[in-house]
Amino acid sequence: MAELQFREAIRAAIDEEMSQDEDIFVMGEEVAEYDGAYKVTEGLLDKHGPKRMIDTPISELGFAGIGVGAAMNGLRPIVEFMTFNFAVLAADQIINHASKARYMTGGQVEIPIVFRGPNASAGQLSATHSVSYDAMYAHFPGLKVIYTSEPADAKGLLKSAIRDDNPVLFMESEQMYGLKGEVPDEDDFTIPIGKAKVKREGSDVTVIAHGKMYHVATQAAEKLAKEDVDVEIVDPRTVKPLDIETIVKSIRKTNRCVIVDEAHPFGGLAAEVGYLIQREAFDYLDAPVQRVTLPDTNAPFAKNLFDEWLPSPDQVIDAINTVTYRK
Amino acid sequence: MAKKEKNAEEVSFTPEGTGIRTNGEIVRSTELPDPTDKKHTDLDLSDEDVVDMFEQMYLQRRFEERAMQMYQKGKFGGFLHLYMGQEAISTGTTYALNDDDDIITAYRDHGWGLVRGVSPKEGMAELYGKVTGCSKGKGGSMHFANVDKHFWGGYGIVGGHIPLGGGIAFANKYKQNGRVTACFLGDGAVPQGALHETLNMSQNWGLPCIYAVENNGYAMGTAVHRHSVGEIVDRADGFSMKKMVINGMDVLTVYEKMKEIADDVRENSEPWFVEIRTYRYRGHSMSDPMKYRTKEELEEYEQLDPVERIKNYLLDEDIIDEDKVEEIEDSVEDTVMEAIDFAEESDFPEKEALYDHMFAEDDYPFHR
Ligand SMILES: Cc1ncc(C[n+]2csc(CCOP(=O)(O)OP(=O)(O)O)c2C)c(N)n1
Numbered sequence: 001m002a003e004l005q006f007r008e009a010i011r012a013a014i015d016e017e018m019s020q021d022e023d024i025f026v027m028g029e030e031v032a033e034y035d036g037a038y039k040v041t042e043g044l045l046d047k048h049g050p051k052r053m054i055d056t057p058i059s060e061l062g063f064a065g066i067g068v069g070a071a072m073n074g075l076r077p078i079v080e081f082m083t084f085n086f087a088v089l090a091a092d093q094i095i096n097h098a099s100k101a102r103y104m105t106g107g108q109v110e111i112p113i114v115f116r117g118p119n120a121s122a123g124q125l126s127a128t129h130s131v132s133y134d135a136m137y138a139h140f141p142g143l144k145v146i147y148t149s150e151p152a153d154a155k156g157l158l159k160s161a162i163r164d165d166n167p168v169l170f171m172e173s174e175q176m177y178g179l180k181g182e183v184p185d186e187d188d189f190t191i192p193i194g195k196a197k198v199k200r201e202g203s204d205v206t207v208i209a210h211g212k213m214y215h216v217a218t219q220a221a222e223k224l225a226k227e228d229v230d231v232e233i234v235d236p237r238t239v240k241p242l243d244i245e246t247i248v249k250s251i252r253k254t255n256r257c258v259i260v261d262e263a264h265p266f267g268g269l270a271a272e273v274g275y276l277i278q279r280e281a282f283d284y285l286d287a288p289v290q291r292v293t294l295p296d297t298n299a300p301f302a303k304n305l306f307d308e309w310l311p312s313p314d315q316v317i318d319a320i321n322t323v324t325y326r327k
Numbered sequence: 328m329a330k331k332e333k334n335a336e337e338v339s340f341t342p343e344g345t346g347i348r349t350n351g352e353i354v355r356s357t358e359l360p361d362p363t364d365k366k367h368t369d370l371d372l373s374d375e376d377v378v379d380m381f382e383q384m385y386l387q388r389r390f391e392e393r394a395m396q397m398y399q400k401g402k403f404g405g406f407l408h409l410y411m412g413q414e415a416i417s418t419g420t421t422y423a424l425n426d427d428d429d430i431i432t433a434y435r436d437h438g439w440g441l442v443r444g445v446s447p448k449e450g451m452a453e454l455y456g457k458v459t460g461c462s463k464g465k466g467g468s469m470h471f472a473n474v475d476k477h478f479w480g481g482y483g484i485v486g487g488h489i490p491l492g493g494g495i496a497f498a499n500k501y502k503q504n505g506r507v508t509a510c511f512l513g514d515g516a517v518p519q520g521a522l523h524e525t526l527n528m529s530q531n532w533g534l535p536c537i538y539a540v541e542n543n544g545y546a547m548g549t550a551v552h553r554h555s556v557g558e559i560v561d562r563a564d565g566f567s568m569k570k571m572v573i574n575g576m577d578v579l580t581v582y583e584k585m586k587e588i589a590d591d592v593r594e595n596s597e598p599w600f601v602e603i604r605t606y607r608y609r610g611h612s613m614s615d616p617m618k619y620r621t622k623e624e625l626e627e628y629e630q631l632d633p634v635e636r637i638k639n640y641l642l643d644e645d646i647i648d649e650d651k652v653e654e655i656e657d658s659v660e661d662t663v664m665e666a667i668d669f670a671e672e673s674d675f676p677e678k679e680a681l682y683d684h685m686f687a688e689d690d691y692p693f694h695r
């Protein structure tokens with residue numbers, strides 16, 4: 001095991017995979033000469049050269065599509081978005097092309113591409129820079145979506161994503177890049193796509209949280225532990241395909257569930273998981289499932305409003321109190 | 328590990344950068360065209376006008392220098408993109424346009440706001456995220472706006488506001504109100520598809536809009552020649568659009584040329600594509616190590632400081648003396664310090680404001 005920052009874990013995954021396969025290249029804004037807007041790709045230009053580390057103009061639609069075309073024609077692109085908030089400009093290429101070309105051509109083309117970058121908010125960056133997009137992409141058939149919370153998951157899942165023969169969206173967070181965690185050293189450490197993980201065992205309530213919200217859930221769980229509430233946390237890690245079995249298994253044990261999601265409430269992961277739980281575990285529930293999400297408003301700039309807007313450990317505690325009928 | 332291809336090193340895509348990977352050699356992206364040799368009187372500007380231009384530019388400079396200090400002290404958060412070095416463009420343009428002409432720009436918008444109706448107090452309060460800010464604390468640094476004064480705001484998605492500029496011009500033509508729109512964008516927005524789609528429709532539909540690129544040499548850490556092929560201004564040719572390159576370090580030049588262009592747009596209802604060459608003195612945002620450019624290059628442009636230049640013009644032409652300059656500078660400094668006090672003393676928005684300004688109606692049933 002080695003202790004790595006989140007950004008180092010991602011970099012290691014990219015570096016190791018690039019070293020094994022000449023067809024893998026990275027492209028995106030400021031990924032090469034600037035060493036990455038958030039220093040994720042630092043040093044990779046020196047190591048792999050300008051043919052494989054490609055700075056793009058601010059042309060998200062164009063370079064995402066060039067990535068898709070290159071993938072159709074035998075390469076394995078890793079396309080970095082400075083954030084997924086800017087990938088909205090590339091949505092046509094991801095949603096209309098990457099996710100559909102294999103199907104439309106009756107399986108004649110393969111699109112092994114990874115779109116990666118930070119997702120959701122990163123402090124007071126106001127409305128256009130703060131949206132969580134994992135559930136939106138998960139809505140579309142033909143895309144795999146991953147949003148990890150810890151360095152080890154990031155490394156193992158990114159390596160799997162790069163090796164996957166389908167379009168995969170791999171999401172990170174500016175605010176987690178400096179986060180440290182133990183990461184297995186072995187060369188071929190991978191984590192299968194589509195597997196959730198029980199990250200904290202508990203018996204009173206299941207909290208489902210991924211990405212940055214996993215850490216909000218953890219803080220809530222630690223506080224509640226002092227009040228003898230035993231929280232189990234399941235991190236789905238992969239949003240799609242979703243590992244509902246692991247979630248249901250946990251709920252059969254705890255009989256209560258809170259979902260914490262950094263997206264808006266309408267049609268997000270929380271909505272989907274909530275539906276699946278009532279379908280798969282209705283008889284095991286002792287309380288209606290609760291969710292903690294962003295409100296149905298855009299991100300405000302003002303610090304006090306932003307803090308109000310973002311899900312907090314206290315909101316998670318409130319929701320847990322509700323499902324456990326503690327308060 | 329697979330063997331490297333023999334000639335892998337020779338294959339490359341993006342052109343190399345400035346200084347870093349070229350053994351210190353600077354690959355120049357742009358050359359400044361000559362400034363105008365006309366005096367202010369030749370341009371129908373009064374002495375008071377040029378003094379005011381200096382004051383406006385100095386205000387933008389001091390406002391940002393102080394804002395930067397406050398940011399570094401942790402007084403407010405978010406991004407802070409400073410306009411320093413580019414003040415001649417906002418100021419010359421605002422002078423060249425009528426007060427009811429429309430201006431829209433990207434996120435590097437403090438200078439634009441200050442010269443177009445955002446008071447220093449409202450501007451500083453917006454940076455602080457206070458309810459007294461020009462956008463009520465909802466937008467922050469990237470979203471200054473004063474729509475009453477026809478300043479439609481700064482926008483944070485690179486290229487995203489360009490079609491909006493076209494749309495504002497569209498409405499002006501529709502209403503036949505004689506207003507001209509000036510839509511400013513960074514060089515980094517030139518490669519965005521939104522620009523090219525908008526230029527095409529603008530020319531075909533005769534929209535009264537000036538699309539003006541503030542080419543400051545870099546998009547974040549990427550020098551212009553690395554992100555855009557050829558000369559930026561030549562994008563106009565593909566659309567048979569009128570075009571011009573302007574020296575953006577001299578406020579009188581910007582004024583002269585933008586006035587000519589605005590007059591033409593007003594008369595003929597045809598768009599222009601303009602490249603105004605300038606330089607950004609600070610990093611892209613506050614966390615930029617600036618390894619992509621050399622100290623010498625920065626110093627070279629600092630010699631051309633547009634604020635110093637207009638100040639020296641005032642002195643050389645005996646329009647005002649050193650004492651008067653100092654008096655102006657002191658009063659601007661006072662204004663900025665008052666703005667900081669105002670921002671610090673102002674309240675944050677009420678909690679309920681989270682739900683304000685989402686929809687036209689105030690009883691919208693928010694989803695929970
Ligand atoms: C669509 C989109 N992609 C990327 C970004 C991130 N970004 C913000 S500013 C910027 C550089 C823009 O450079 P330029 O247009 O030259 O403006 P300048 O900063 O020089 O004023 C980038 C890449 C963004 N805000 N929006």
Ligand SMILES: [Mg+2]
Nearest residue numbers: 513514545546
């Ligand atoms: Mg620029």
